[in-house]
Amino acid sequence: MSTLYNQQALTSALTTALIGHRVEMHPQVGSTNDLVREAARLGEPEGLVIVADEQVAGRGRLGRVWTAPPGCCVLCSVLLRPRISPQHAFYLTIAAALAIYRVIKVLSTQHSALSTPTIKWPNDVLLEGRKVSGVLCESEFAGRDWAFTVVGFGINANLRPDELGDLRETATSLSSEFGREIDRTRLLASVLSELESLYFMLQGGQLGAVHAEWARALETIGKRITVNDFGGAVTGKALRVDPDGALVVRLDGGGERRIIAGDVAFSDR
Numbered sequence: 468m469s470t471l472y473n474q475q476a477l478t479s480a481l482t483t484a485l486i487g488h489r490v491e492m493h494p495q496v497g498s499t500n501d502l503v504r505e506a507a508r509l510g511e512p513e514g515l516v517i518v519a520d521e522q523v524a525g526r527g528r529l530g531r532v533w534t535a536p537p538g539c540c541v542l543c544s545v546l547l548r549p550r551i552s553p554q555h556a557f558y559l560t561i562a563a564a565l566a567i568y569r570v571i572k573v574l575s576t577q578h579s580a581l582s583t584p585t586i587k588w589p590n591d592v593l594l595e596g597r598k599v600s601g602v603l604c605e606s607e608f609a610g611r612d613w614a615f616t617v618v619g620f621g622i623n624a625n626l627r628p629d630e631l632g633d634l635r636e637t638a639t640s641l642s643s644e645f646g647r648e649i650d651r652t653r654l655l656a657s658v659l660s661e662l663e664s665l666y667f668m669l670q671g672g673q674l675g676a677v678h679a680e681w682a683r684a685l686e687t688i689g690k691r692i693t694v695n696d697f698g699g700a701v702t703g704k705a706l707r708v709d710p711d712g713a714l715v716v717r718l719d720g721g722g723e724r725r726i727i728a729g730d731v732a733f734s735d736r
C-alpha cells in the first residue's frame with residue numbers, strides 16, 4: 468500500500484527548524500522552482516518548501532527539460548537567502564547534492580548488494596553508476612547582494628525501469644535498486660534535514676568541510692572524461708575540483724582546463 472505523501476504528512480515528518488516552516492504541496496504545477504522564485508520576489512522568508520506530485524514544465528540543468536511521470540518522484544524546491552558572499556553561490560548546489568547523497572547512502576547500507584552512491588560532477592547523484600537525482604539551483608542577486616537561491620531537486624523514487632524510457636541506460640530509481648517502494652515523505656523529510664544542516668554549516672563559514680565531503684563523494688576525479696564546455700567538447704583526465712567547485716581537467720592535447728559548468732561523460736579512450 469502507498470504511504471501518505473501530502474502536506475500534513477510531510478509537515479509532521481519534518482525535524483527541521485528553518486526549512487519547511489511553510490510547506491506547499493500541489494498535485495500539479497508548471498515548475499516548483501518557478502513557484503518558489505515568484506514567492507521569493509514577493510518577499511517570502513527563507514525556508515519555504517514547495518513540492519509537486521507532477522510538473523508539466525519541469526526544468527533541468529543546462530536548459531534541459533526535466534520530466535517525471537505523476538505520483539512517483541520527489542519534485543521539490545526550497546527558498547534560501549544565504550548571508551555568505553555571492554561568490555560562493557556554487558556551494559548551495561554542492562550542499563543540495565550532498566544532502567541527497569547522504570540520505571541515499573544511509574538507505575543503501577541496508578542493501579549489501581549495492582555499492583555506495585556517488586556524485587557525478589557537479590551535482591548528479593548516482594546509484595550503481597546511474598542517475599537517481601538531479602539538482603537545479605537558481606539564484607538572484609540585488610547589486611552585490613545575494614537576494615535568494617531556489618534549490619530545486621528531483622529524486623527518482625518509485626519509477627519502474629520501463630517508465631524511464633530512453634533514459635534507462637543512464638538513469639535509475641531508488642525503488643528499482645532497492646526492490647521496494649520508497650516512502651517519499653520520509654525520504655524528503657530526511658533530505659530537507661540534511662540540507663538544513665549543510666546550509667547551517669555554510670552560514671557558519673564551514674565551507675571547506677562541505678567542499679571536502681562533496682569532493683570525496685565525486686566519482687569523476689581520476690577518470691577519463693569528455694565534458695561539454697562552453698567552447699565545445701574537451702577530453703582528458705579529471706584531476707581535481709578547485710575551491711570554487713570548478714573541475715580541473717588535464718587535456719589530451721596538453722594543458723589544463725577549468726570547467727565551470729557542463730555535462731560529464733566517461734570516456735574509455
Ligand code: BTN
Pocket residue numbers: 497498499500501522524525526527528529531533541542543544591600601602603619620621
Ligand atoms: C538536472 O539534473 O538537470 C536537474 C534537475 C532538477 C529537477 C528539479 S524537479 C524540482 C525542481 N523544479 C524544476 O523545474 N526543476 C527542479
